[in-house]
Amino acid sequence: MVFDWVTFGEPLSFWQMVLRIVAAVIFGAIIGVEREMKNRPAGMRTHVLVCLGAALIGLVEQQTIAHVVALGASQINVSVGRLTAQIVSGVGFLGAGTIIIADRRISGLTTAASLWCAACLGLAVGAGFTTMALVACLVVMAVLKMMQQIVHVNTYKRLEIQFIHRNETLKYIRDTFDKMEVKILDQDFHAENTQDGQNIYTNVYTLSMPGKTEYQDLITILSEHPNIRTVRTRNV
Template identity: 45%
Template sequence: MEVHLSLNEIVIRLVMALAMGGVIGTEREYKNRPAGLRTHMLVCLGATIIALTQVEIAAESLQQAREFPELLSAIRSDQTRLIAQIVSGVGFLGAGTIIVSNRSIKGLTTAASIWTVAGLGIAIGMGYYLVAICSFVGIILSLTVINRVIRVNTLKKMEIRYVHRSETKEFILNYFHENGIKVETLDFDVEFFEDHRVYSNVYTVDLPRKMTYSQVMEDLSRYKNITKIRIVDI
């Protein structure tokens, strides 16, 4: 019985890795993320190549054990050794897509997609086609469909700078009340100038499902006493 992979089997696994990695990478590139089509294809392909190499190493060890049974105790083959290096190594690549600026973190989803694509490549390379296909479907659903079906309103901090404290603060609170916006916490600050004061309120707000933060900012920016509005991620 032939223990090594045939050329057709190797080609099938490599093509599957390129195709599945390419589809996932296309979705990331369409959304203008740091890692796109080529990165995901290469990560999936690279993981598949390493997994194929591990399969061939195990096959070679098995063949040697058959040919030289007297050396059986000296022949060792760990199927997880190279694969474990993929899991840890891809973590560094994913970390490169994470951008931290102004207390805002971006690129986590892309980093996670790179990590899962590596896992997909391992499954393909090892020949676990059912696992690979089911995993591929799960990754695509997570990146494209889940966010449309399940929407989670996240708490965000909204910084509002303004002048004329009493009337502006009343306007802001009335706007929140009329639109069903819940204020969780409030941080207050004031800057003193020679002829005026500038007030800064940082509201942690919970929006109703029908509203967006961009809509709230646009509505509030129309008020003449408000000088600046920005979102600060928690």
């Protein structure tokens, strides 16, 4: 392909190596900027460094093979892909550092996957398959930015709402759910009487959320009602 700089069996020139390094920096930055805009644990610099490091390993492996082949000794065996295999598995440890577990909830898996993809892009660039890396980079960006908008997946959420004035507030809650097309799958009730004689009600809802509805928007709308004291997320 026109953008590929693949040379088998011969060492690369200085400018060929520079072009591959620059391409790795660009591809890593493209993915990293998207992650940084969403305030994820691994941002632009992390993705650039991962992609660049993988590209360097790819260059080292290809240059080593080229120098061995240039010796012309038939009794020398060349192991292809050994360094590459170590990168593909080793980046998993770095990705694990971006995964956060709090209150039995896991976040950061997408960022870990994007780091792994950045390493694969770097290896492709380092080996000279720049066109392949460019197409893969575009696909990765499409997955990160557009897939969630194109493919709507209903999710289950659990919401705890504490409120006063039962009849009036329950109508507002149900109207909000209907307006946002949220279905109630299950609900638990709890009521307690305070020292001033006022009843405080706590409802825990298990909800089916349509893909187009943002969980944060639902919580914001519910919390605007003066009768609602607290709105908290719960683990399903």
